[in-house]
Amino acid sequence: MAAGAEADAEPEVPGAQDGSPGRRYAGRSPDERRRQRRQQLLDAGLQVFGTVGYDDATITLLCGTARVGTKAFYEEFPSREALLLAVATDVVAAAATRLEEALAGAPLDLEQRVRAGLSAYIGYLTEDPRRVRVAYREIRVAPLEAERQFGSVAFASLVTAQVAELGLGGHARDNLLLALALTGGVGELLNHWTSAEVKPPTERLVDELTRLFVAALR
Secondary structure, three states: OOOOOOOOOOOEOOOOOOOOOOOOEOOEOHHHHHHHHHHHHHHHHHHHHOOOOOOOOOHHHHHHHHOOOHHHHHHHOOOHHHHHHHHHHHHHHHHHHHHHHHHHOOOOOHHHHHHHHHHHHHHHHHOOHHHHHHHHHHHHHOOOHHHHHHHHHHHHHHHHHHHHHOOOOOOHHHHHHHHHHHHHHHHHHHHHHHHOOOOOOHHHHHHHHHHHHHHHHO
16 A cells, blocks of 8 residues: 555444444544544645645645545545645635734724734744745645635725724725735735745734735725
């Protein structure tokens, strides 16, 4: 058997069904085993896409890193692109949660709120460089442009919601276009950060983006 032998090759163990169809193996139901297998693939995707990159991330390498077989891979994801999208979506969703938590605790002051949100978002992504590479570099390499644009609109919607809460006015459509432009700035700086041989301090990213956001939103 190839390296990274399939995790499903565990011995069968009789046991209670625990509400799940099928037999239990090593004390786990089929649903539990499948959830674990999917998480192994997501973890492997973060490692492989975030280090060697999408172009060199073969199915063999992904399966070997996840320690599952090829059959198990295709039972969870139809392609490398689908796994990359799932990993990037999880990364950005977690970063957005950090951003929203920071905004909820920030005062109703434009500059303080912008800085708090950007610090939380960029801080989460850059504390593990694999996250930035997957979400802001490799997603551009893969044929996932429509999905990447959808993510940009989702981030921009967070910005427009803050504009409305702060009472900065303007038409909703104009706010969305401005928010998309600002979102592009975040993406470009993060893409530069992950590609740079000498990475600028993340505080510089936050400072530059805060100035940009505040100037534009005022």
